[in-house]
Amino acid sequence: xxxxxxxxxxxxxxxxxxxxxxxxxxxxxxxxxxxxxxxxxxxxxxxxxxxxxxxxxxxxxxxxxxxxxxxxxxxxxxxxxxxxxxxxxxxxxxxxxxxxxxxxxxxxxxxxxxxxxxxxxxxxxxxxxxxxxxxxxxxxxxxxxxxxxxxxxxxxxxxxxxxxxxxxxxxxxxxxxxxxxxxxxxxxxxxxxxxxxxxxxxxxxxxxxxxxxxxxxxxxxxxxxxxxxxxxxxxxxxxxxxxxxxxxxxxxxxxxxxxxx
Numbered sequence: 262x263x264x265x266x267x268x269x270x271x272x273x274x275x276x277x278x279x280x281x282x283x284x285x286x287x288x289x290x291x292x293x294x295x296x297x298x299x300x301x302x303x304x305x306x307x308x309x310x311x312x313x314x315x316x317x318x319x320x321x322x323x324x325x326x327x328x329x330x331x332x333x334x335x336x337x338x339x340x341x342x343x344x345x346x347x348x349x350x351x352x353x354x355x356x357x358x359x360x361x362x363x364x365x366x367x368x369x370x371x372x373x374x375x376x377x378x379x380x381x382x383x384x385x386x387x388x389x390x391x392x393x394x395x396x397x398x399x400x401x402x403x404x405x406x407x408x409x410x411x412x413x414x415x416x417x418x419x420x421x422x423x424x425x426x427x428x429x430x431x432x433x434x435x436x437x438x439x440x441x442x443x444x445x446x447x448x449x450x451x452x453x454x455x456x457x458x459x460x461x462x463x464x465x466x467x468x469x470x471x472x473x474x475x476x477x478x479x480x481x482x483x484x485x486x487x488x489x490x491x492x493x494x495x496x497x498x499x500x501x502x503x504x505x506x507x508x509x510x511x512x513x514x515x516x517x518x519x520x521x522x
Contacts, residue, residue, distance in 0.1 A: 264294070264515065265432035265433045266430055266432045267293060267296050267297070267431060267432070267435065268296065268298070268299070268426035268433070268434045268435070269285070269288075269297070269308070269434075269437070270298075270299050270300075270421050270422050270423045270425070270426045270435070270436040270437065270474065271422075271437050272301055272303075272416070272420050272438045272439060273302030273414065273415065274303050275456060275486075275488055276303075276485065276487050276488060277303075277483075277487050278304055278306070278307060278440075279307070279324050279493050279500070280437070280482050280496050280500030280503070281307040281308070281437055281500060282324055282500060283496075283497040283498060283499065283501035283503075283504065284435075284500045284504040285307075285311055285317055285320075285500075286321070286500075286501060287501050287505055288435075288508075289317055291511075291512070293508070295366060296430075296431065297431050298312050298368045299369040299370075299371065299429065300368065300371065300395070300415075300422065301416045301419055301422050302396050304421075304422075305371065305392050305395035305415060306395075306396060309356055309361075309364075309391075309392050310355050310356060312364045312367070312368035313365075313368075315355060321497065324497060325493055327490055327493065328490060340404060341399075341400060341401060341402045342400070342402075343401060343403065344402075345393055345396075348396065349392075349393040352388070352389045352393065353388075356388045356389060356392075359388055361386060361388050361391060362384075367384075369382050369383065369384050369429060370383040370388075370394070370395050370415070371383075371395055371415030371418070371422045371425060372391070372412040373415060373419075374411070375399075375411040375412065375413050378418070381394070381407075381410065381412060382425055384429075390407060394407060394415075395414065397413045397414050398414045398459070399413045399414060400451065400455045401455055421436050421474075424473065427473070432518060433476075433515065434475050434476070435474065435478065437500075438479050439479070440487065452488060456488060476507050476510055476514065478503045478504060479503065480499040480500045480502070480503040481502070482499045
């Protein structure tokens with residue numbers, strides 16, 4: 262029997278992006294296939310780790326041990342506060358030093374060209390380099406230089422890369438947005454200012470883009486800081502809960518697709 266190809270669009274969100282793991286686990290538990298993944302920023306990191314072949318239970322363990330020290334390699338603040346080499350090594354280790362075309366699940370990684378303002382989509386090449394580019398929050402990480410391009414966070418231009426996963430061949434698109442702007446005054450550093458500003462700028466644009474997805478999942482993680490990695494267990498659980506709420510709709514879409522073929 263033919264079945265629809267399922268594409269997962271994983272958005273940015275900092276620490277809140279660990280909710281992507283809860284979504285993936287719930288899909289796996291309900292035997293929902295994941296054929297394609299596109300990710301921006303934290304969605305790129307989670308998507309690449311899973312797409313490279315990591316088992317979801319092992320990713321849970323990794324997430325629960327993730328600490329800020331894994332990416333805190335301070336730079337002389339000329340183009341960013343952090344060098345980003347430490348997190349790049351972490352990504353390389355847990356993607357098995359693979360290229361994107363070697364992944365068992367096709368993964369596309371979104372970054373932003375700082376010079377041209379254009380979206381850059383990695384579909385092949387070194388996975389760690391692509392993800393390092395996609396997580397390069399402007400002002401926080403030094404931009405990743407790839408050939409003649411200076412690349413920054415994919416969330417700047419495409420917070421939830423729905424059109425990217427559609428272009429990969431997905432018939433049904435499941436979008437996960439875990440960084441929708443919610444008013445708050447938890448701002449104490451330049452990092453907080455940058456993250457809050459990006460969320461504000463992207464909010465209205467993302468609402469419009471989300472209409473192109475078949476299912477939109479928004480885990481209720483807004484009470485957690487995108488900068489704090491101490492609530493990972495609760496954040497993952499929120500991803501599980503949101504996917505459970507949507508699972509019958511996903512199954513109905515798959516059944517309806519089969520009926521129409």
